[in-house]
Ligand SMILES: Nc1nc2c(ncn2[C@@H]2O[C@H](COP(=O)(O)OP(=O)(O)O)[C@@H](O)[C@H]2O)c(=O)[nH]1
């Protein structure tokens with residue numbers, strides 16, 4: 001039952017005080033249970049993404065394009081690297097695996113050492129001829145995809161360098177595709193051609209990733225962490241944030257069953273802050289200085305930037321939330337809650353907390369969405 005229905009049900013006229021008391025106890029238990037389970041689980045869920053392929057093929061460049069930031073250094077040759085490089089970004093843990101099929105790491109030794117079967121998904125990036133070891137690896141990738149539902153994507157990067165004075169680009173790409181597919185069991189496996197230099201093919205790769213057969217929560221983490229490059233991406237991000245609102249509202253209310261001092265409303269400020277941070281970061285807003293540069297877009301942009309940025313510093317955000325809670329609590333207690341609060345105190349104030357969390361969250365999502373849309377339209381115009 002949605003929170004609003006619970007409130008209505010709790011306070012509906014046919015219930016006597018004993019019923020209300022009992023009902024409120026049930027709701028309290030229910031709130032705690034649901035919130036603890038879902039929020040914890042959600043926060044803990046990460047997508048473990050492995051980058052595999054020839055050194056210099058563009059693994060770092062591809063992942064940087066997908067997330068829209070310089071997460072991994074480019075042009076740092078990793079032939080001699082013998083450890084995996086790991087970076088966390090949003091809901092992703094990205095691991096850049098060293099090369100295999102070398103003297104140091106024949107394929108089997110590489111698999112023993114890095115346990116690649118554990119990753120949720122793989123981007124295999126290449127830019128030239130494939131070798132015997134690659135063909136062996138493909139058999140593993142197909143196996144992990146089938147047996148463990150860990151999908152892989154084959155990316156032929158540096159499309160801009162595919163050239164031959166006697167053959168068309170299309171023809172050359174068909175040859176590469178046929179060549180790669182001859183090493184696979186599934187001959188329908190798509191090959192993604194990309195150029196990080198010209199930023200082509202990245203969009204198609206991203207769309208295929210969003211379409212894959214995958215755990216829904218994990219997929220939402222990918223959508224949250226990858227950069228939005230079209231309106232459809234922004235809408236996807238907005239939908240995920242909206243879907244998560246109830247989860248945050250329950251958690252903020254249930255974790256905050258001790259009411260805030262001086263307010264008839266209880267909410268866990270930590271959960272609240274983390275909800276706003278999640279929303280912001282889903283829209284790629286992470287750096288106050290960077291986002292403030294878009295104030296030049298006009299008064300509407302400036303207003304949105306102020307709204308969004310005011311919650312960026314935790315201490316200040318908490319102060320604002322306390323004020324909101326006071327105003328919100330006052331509005332309701334003046335109306336119908338005053339006489340009920342002594343009776344069902346904890347639950348009434350927790351439900352108020354949940355309702356407030358939802359309301360502020362909804363507005364924050366809209367602000368982040370509108371701001372991102374303005375910035376995207378401006379960026380497209382510039383190009
Ligand atoms: N021409 C061209 N160069 C690229 C492309 N992608 C990456 N590079 C260059 O290739 C080099 C290696 O890229 P990097 O992403 O570091 O590869 P990694 O070693 O696989 O992580 C760098 O100098 C990049 O600038 C591309 O699509 N086209």
Ligand SMILES: [Mg+2]
Pocket residue numbers: 059060061072073074075076078096
């Ligand atoms: Mg690299």
